[in-house]
Amino acid sequence: MEYxxxxxxxxxxxxxxxxxxFKARDSLFLPAKRKRGGLKFYILDMFPYPSAQGLHVGHPxxxxxTDVFAHFMRRKGFNILHPMGWxxxxxxxxxxxxxxxxxxxxxxxxxxxxxxxxxxxxGLGYDWSREINTTDPEYYKWTQQIFLLLYKMGLAYEATLPxxxxxxxxxxxxxxxxxxxxxxxxxxxxxxxxxxxxxxxxTVFSDKLLxxxxxxxxxxxxxxxxxxxxxxxxxxEIKFKVATTDKRQETSIKVFTTxxxxxxxxxxxxxxxxxxxxxxxxxxxLNFKSVERYIExxxxxxxxxxxxxxxxxxxxxxxxxxxxxxxxxxxxxxFVADYVLIHYGTGAIMAVPAHDQRDFDFAxxxxxxxxxxxxxxxxxxxxxxxxxxxxxxxxxxxxxxxEGILINSGRFIGMKSKIARExxxxxxxxxxLAKKAIYFKxxxxxxxxxxxxxxxxxxxxxxxxxxxxxxxxDLPLKLPRVKKYxxxxxxxxxxxxxxxxVNTKCPKCKGPAKRETNTMPQWAGSCxxxxxxxxxxxxxxxxxxxxxxxxxxxxxxxxxxxxxxxxLLYARFWTKVLYDAGLIKFKEPFLKLRTLGLxxxxxxxxxxxxxxxxxxxxxxIEEYGADAFRLYEMFMGPFDEAINWNVQGIxxxxxxxxxxxxxxxxxxxxxxxxxxxxxxxxxxKTIKKVTEDIENFRFxxxxxxxxxxxxxxxxxxxxxxxxxxxxxxxAPFAPHIVEELWQKYFVEKPEFKINRxxxxxxxxxxxxxxxxxxMITLVIQVNGKVRDKIEVKADISExxxxxxxxxxxxxxxxxxDKKIKKVFFVPGKLINIVx
RNA sequence: GCCGCCGUGGCGGAAUGGAUUACGCGUGCGACUCAAAAUCGCAUGAGGGAAACCUCAUGUGGGUUCAACUCCCACCGGCGGCACCA
Numbered sequence: 001m002e003y004x005x006x007x008x009x010x011x012x013x014x015x016x017x018x019x020x021x022f023k024a025r026d027s028l029f030l031p032a033k034r035k036r037g038g039l040k041f042y043i044l045d046m047f048p049y050p051s052a053q054g055l056h057v058g059h060p061x062x063x064x065x066t067d068v069f070a071h072f073m074r075r076k077g078f079n080i081l082h083p084m085g086w087x088x089x090x091x092x093x094x095x096x097x098x099x100x101x102x103x104x105x106x107x108x109x110x111x112x113x114x115x116x117x118x119x120x121x122x123g124l125g126y127d128w129s130r131e132i133n134t135t136d137p138e139y140y141k142w143t144q145q146i147f148l149l150l151y152k153m154g155l156a157y158e159a160t161l162p163x164x165x166x167x168x169x170x171x172x173x174x175x176x177x178x179x180x181x182x183x184x185x186x187x188x189x190x191x192x193x194x195x196x197x198x199x200x201x202x203t204v205f206s207d208k209l210l211x212x213x214x215x216x217x218x219x220x221x222x223x224x225x226x227x228x229x230x231x232x233x234x235x236x237e238i239k240f241k242v243a244t245t246d247k248r249q250e251t252s253i254k255v256f257t258t259x260x261x262x263x264x265x266x267x268x269x270x271x272x273x274x275x276x277x278x279x280x281x282x283x284x285x286l287n288f289k290s291v292e293r294y295i296e297x298x299x300x301x302x303x304x305x306x307x308x309x310x311x312x313x314x315x316x317x318x319x320x321x322x323x324x325x326x327x328x329x330x331x332x333x334x335f336v337a338d339y340v341l342i343h344y345g346t347g348a349i350m351a352v353p354a355h356d357q358r359d360f361d362f363a364x365x366x367x368x369x370x371x372x373x374x375x376x377x378x379x380x381x382x383x384x385x386x387x388x389x390x391x392x393x394x395x396x397x398x399x400x401x402x403e404g405i406l407i408n409s410g411r412f413i414g415m416k417s418k419i420a421r422e423x424x425x426x427x428x429x430x431x432x433l434a435k436k437a438i439y440f441k442x443x444x445x446x447x448x449x450x451x452x453x454x455x456x457x458x459x460x461x462x463x464x465x466x467x468x469x470x471x472x473x474d475l476p477l478k479l480p481r482v483k484k485y486x487x488x489x490x491x492x493x494x495x496x497x498x499x500x501x502v503n504t505k506c507p508k509c510k511g512p513a514k515r516e517t518n519t520m521p522q523w524a525g526s527c528x529x530x531x532x533x534x535x536x537x538x539x540x541x542x543x544x545x546x547x548x549x550x551x552x553x554x555x556x557x558x559x560x561x562x563x564x565x566x567x568l569l570y571a572r573f574w575t576k577v578l579y580d581a582g583l584i585k586f587k588e589p590f591l592k593l594r595t596l597g598l599x600x601x602x603x604x605x606x607x608x609x610x611x612x613x614x615x616x617x618x619x620x621i622e623e624y625g626a627d628a629f630r631l632y633e634m635f636m637g638p639f640d641e642a643i644n645w646n647v648q649g650i651x652x653x654x655x656x657x658x659x660x661x662x663x664x665x666x667x668x669x670x671x672x673x674x675x676x677x678x679x680x681x682x683x684x685k686t687i688k689k690v691t692e693d694i695e696n697f698r699f700x701x702x703x704x705x706x707x708x709x710x711x712x713x714x715x716x717x718x719x720x721x722x723x724x725x726x727x728x729x730x731a732p733f734a735p736h737i738v739e740e741l742w743q744k745y746f747v748e749k750p751e752f753k754i755n756r757x758x759x760x761x762x763x764x765x766x767x768x769x770x771x772x773x774x775m776i777t778l779v780i781q782v783n784g785k786v787r788d789k790i791e792v793k794a795d796i797s798e799x800x801x802x803x804x805x806x807x808x809x810x811x812x813x814x815x816x817d818k819k820i821k822k823v824f825f826v827p828g829k830l831i832n833i834v835x
Numbered sequence: 836g837c838c839g840c841c842g843u844g845g846c847g848g849a850a851u852g853g854a855u856u857a858c859g860c861g862u863g864c865g866a867c868u869c870a871a872a873a874u875c876g877c878a879u880g881a882g883g884g885a886a887a888c889c890u891c892a893u894g895u896g897g898g899u900u901c902a903a904c905u906c907c908c909a910c911c912g913g914c915g916g917c918a919c920c921a
Contacts, residue, residue, distance in 0.1 A: 338919090344921075
């Protein structure tokens with residue numbers, strides 16, 4: 001019989017769905033049953049956005065990975081939860097709605113249908129009974145409920161802030177969504193805009209988000225990216241008194257620095273344009289007009305402009321006031337410059353041009369003194385007791401930012417910079433001029449978007465009561481129907497135009513009120529969706545608690561690395577909130593994370609519609625079958641590395657499956673003929689290899705081991721057990737063909753039952769004794785070069801090996817009259833004779 | 836600029852201190868066939884040699900070691916992330 005993949009694949013996909021073989025067993029969370037049922041394993045994919053283009057061959061790489069792993073763990077006796085859903089709010093759908101006038105809900109439904117069909121084609125064993133969709137009111141009522149929880153916990157607040165605004169998408173963006181000053185979605189230059197916003201206090205969790213990374217089995221790279229994003233830095237806050245013409249008005253400027261050791265080299269201060277002291281002291285500032293003009297100018301710059309002029313540091317001196325350097329009492333000038341950021345540290349810095357490149361560039365431009373206070377260690381010259389003051393006269397070309405020995409620093413001269421850092425800090429602390437401080441780069445999360453297709457924020461603004469949250473019974477607050485989805489561009493969402501919806505009653509005083517018209521960002525629904533798979537939609541959250549705490553946290557999470565600081569950080573944040581609220585028992589959502597490499601088009605570029613290089617899985621599967629497709633995606637290379645799709649590659653997989661098919665074909669039943677010791681050993685070794693490779697995500701080498709096994713079956717007498725084992729090992733990768741062969745040759749009755757499926761057979765075990773080789777090829781080296789090989793017993797002793805080696809003709813020739821200096825023997829591997 | 840990762844045949848890759856090139860693709864030759872496809876078998880890093888065999892090859896240069904794709908240093912090239920964060 002011919003191997004016709006599409007025929008058997010359709011058949012088994014239907015059968016598995018009918019019998020529900022891949023459904024997770026919730027009943028096991030009941031303690032009595034848990035004992036019998038084995039341990040749980042929650043394996044999760046980053047759920048896709050249902051786009052109109054559907055899936056290309058790159059998308060399923062992760063889904064196949066989790067599917068292989070889920071199969072493997074199920075066979076090892078774990079109770080598996082492997083669900084799938086749709087992260088469906090977002091701009092592409094909304095933009096399509098604007099173009100066509102079709103409601104986003106309809107577009108979403110259509111896209112989901114299409115993509116679900118594609119996923120099913122691949123034969124992925126999802127528990128579809130738990131499918132979720134973030135745009136379903138029954139789903140987002142929970143998202144809204146969690147928002148209300150955040151509000152009640154004081155973690156959501158309203159603020160009018162200069163935010164990142166994308167003029168093309170006509171919406172505000174989170175800090176994380178701005179890439180090199182451009183919008184993450186459309187690449188338009190982001191500008192600053194003052195807008196009333198909902199903001200989430202993610203910064204409250206800075207420390208926890210940083211520390212708990214240590215608990216996670218995540219790729220070091222992703223952890224490092226989050227660490228950098230959170231950006232903890234330890235230093236000191238130092239008070240600089242301000243000398244003004246008005247002696248009565250005493251004030252000071254606080255700066256944050258990690259380099260207290262360079263304080264003696266501080267020759268001026270720089271304030272961010274937004275620093276409030278400028279307004280406070282405006283009467284004292286002689287050139288306030290020009291200062292104000294500078295501030296206005298820098299406000300109008302786009303992020304992009306600020307970044308593109310990184311090297312050009314410009315500012316303006318504030319005349320009429322001076323700061324006092326606390327270590328030496330020297331009066332120093334104060335500047336305003338937009339290279340100092342208001343939202344980091346104190347919004348003011350002390351400038352040490354000799355030891356900070358940015359300060360150096362600035363000082364050079366404005367001809368400010370450069371005082372050297374750190375000498376690199378390698379300068380071994382004796383330091384005189386009183387170092388003369390060194391003021392730059394253009395001899396410096398670059399700031400020295402490294403560690404060293406202090407000079408020009410009063411009583412700290414000669415001290416190592418690392419130690420001086422602490423000593424100077426402590427000294428000023430005693431004088432009440434400094435204190436230890438920790439700052440984070442992480443900023444609060446701007447949570448509102450001025451668009452239609454997102455979760456409505458369940459808040460009303462009452463003239464009398466102010467901000468009033470909706471009650472649970474008012475949820476879900478559904479999106480109203482609108483005629484036009486166009487963003488207004490005025491900073492209000494299209495919802496603002498729906499008077500009927502906007503005008504409402506205050507839940508508190510029943511007086512007239514207006515609804516919040518901003519919606520939540522794309523990331524809201526995905527912040528908690530791993531919990532959503534466990535919710536019984538008609539029940540309270542608390543009712544689902546046991547289920548949640550049985551299954552969560554997620555044991556293995558697989559997806560793209562592009563979410564390193566967006567989704568993965570936000571989801572961790574919400575988890576910590578829910579934990580603090582006592583609703584869940586885990587502090588981290590994803591214990592183990594593995595990130596995928598992209599599958600690129602054959603031309604090495606990202607697949608995209610605009611490049612016209614998209615390859616669809618549908619066609620590939622139609623031609624070669626889902627099993628060959630799955631095998632190829634796993635075999636292409638290490639799963640975390642980017643790889644080009646190669647049309648030729650899949651041919652080999654199909655050939656391999658044909659070979660497997662032919663091992664069985666034409667036989668009425670599989671009859672053992674003769675046991676083959678060598679083959680039996682190889683089977684055991686293959687079990688070991690495939691098991692270990694799957695455990696370590698080395699799917700490509702697992703498949704190559706199976707190919708080697710099949711190649712060794714060719715033309716040999718094989719026993720029943722060998723063939724059974726082959727199918728059992730191949731099952732996670734090519735689930736359809738193995739089910740077909742299993743049912744046909746190893747199951748008596750034709751009627752299909754779950755427990756007869758190959759996917760419910762225990763994972764094979766190997767005999768450690770048979771994995772060991774009795775005979776090995778001993779490599780004989782002379783001076784580290786291979787000169788001969790001999791077949792010997794694996795446990796051969798050094799003495800014997802040496803005797804044997806030196807008796808070989810080839811070796812004799814090599815060592816002839818030379819003296820043997822030393823012999824290195826690696827048991828079971830090689831012997832190296834050094835002459 | 837800073838941080839991280841990666842450079843191995845014609846191609847995807849394997850081997851992370853012990854035989855470089857497993858497995859797959861491609862290519863060549865052979866078998867089967869009237870012929871072709873499919874399939875099966877053999878070969879396939881480069882150079883030299885009639886052959887046994889020899890020499891050289893894991894981005895480049897150096898080092899450690901009996902032994903380096905693997906560890907260390909410098910450089911070159913590519914990819915990803917961050918980017919005025921004091």
